[in-house]
Amino acid sequence: MSYKLGTSYFSTRILEHVEKDLKEIKKQGCNFVLHTFDEVDLYYNKENMKRITEMSHKMGFEVYYSPWAIGGVFGGECYSRFVMQYPDACQVLSTGEKVGFACLRQPKFKEYIKSWIEACAYAGGDVLFWDEPHLWIAEWNDRVSNKNEFSCHCSVCQAEFKEHFHKTYPNHWTPEVEEFRDLTLVEFLRFATSTTKKVNPKMKNAVCLLPNDNRWPNPMWEKLAKLPDVDILATDPYWKQRPYATGRRDPLEGFVDTFARKIVDIAKRNHKEPQGWIQLYGLRKQDEPDITQALEMWEKAGVKNIAAWGFRACESYSLLTSERPQECWKRMGDFFKKLGKSKAASKKKK
Ligand SMILES: [Zn+2]
Secondary structure: OOOEEEEEEOOOOOHHHHHHHHHHHHHOOOOEEEEEOOHHHHHHOHHHHHHHHHHHHHOOOEEEEEOOOHHHOOOOOOOOOHHHHOHHHEEEEOOOOEEEEEOOOOHHHHHHHHHHHHHHHHHOOOEEEEEOOOOOOHHHHOOOOOOOOOEOOOHHHHHHHHHHHOOOOOOOOOHHHHHHHHHHHHHHHHHHHHHHHHHOOOOEEEEEEOOOOOOOOOHHHHHHHOOOOOOEEEEOOOOEOOOOOOOOEOOOOOOHHHHHHHHHHHHHHOOOEEEEEEEOOOOOHHHOHHHHHHHHHHHHOOOOEEEEEOHHHHOOOOOOOOOOHHHHHHHHHHHHHHHHHHHHHHHHHO
16 A cells, blocks of 8 residues: 555635645645535535545645534544533533533534535545544643533433433542543444435545553444544544743653553554654744654554645644744654655665
8 A cells, every 4th residue: 555645724714825835735745635624614615625635635635624623522633613602511520610612412513524424525625534533631721620520411412421321420530430431432423424324425534543542452442443434544643732932841751652552552453544743833942853754763663645734834823833844844754755765765666
């Protein structure tokens, strides 16, 4: 199998600029592109998403879409209209506090996700990339994690907990709370991925798992990997955390390579395609060699589907960008071109 190499792309819906950028992405050795498809696109840009997709296909790219920060429950630097429109369909913490994140069990949110899938099918994408699905995360909301402050404790979740465990949903952490939260994500993704196939059987599903969970074997990952409509299993061990310039630096060893091995193991056992993502954003000049090292780790793990977040090291977002975005972008491109050539050479030998 030849390499599938890609990058995420966002910020621009001006077709002239998109065309120029896609040419640049092509030159970097990419053969797929992930277009973020957020709530603004869903309301205001369906036609432009279709045009951008047609343009991408014409240039030979496979097209991924991610539900960028939709409902606040997927990865992405964007805001949610849903949580403002439907506060009653949002998550509630175990403390009773309402938070601006859609509840994955609320019918209203499921309907909304179905409308997003239909818009994706209309726009013509090939792969729906369910990126970092999560419940409320304390650290992402500038809070210190406290095990007894968790979601979701809304009325729907309380009723479903009672139905499942035949007891009242506790407001402190228990093994059943952990199991219920895992099931919340698994059942939501079962709904999302099966709806995708119903709407358009040709569309694939990728699920990108957050590497923030140290359980291994991970019962949630095991259940997700068994979902019949999941085609690709990905993870994104981004080693440099916020704040990007001064934040904690995770060593790549024991993190990127470990999660690469984990995703390969679980994908192979469940007959799914493994995919790895590397970080191009938020890197200082001295961090640039990390890019090559992370790519080597994915290559060494035997992963043939590799992508980077994101286009020109996210220079269109000043909070996210790397210190020298062009150098980061070039480093990715050099490695991708080398991977592409290595496959071409091995084909010739045969
Ligand atoms: Zn809920």
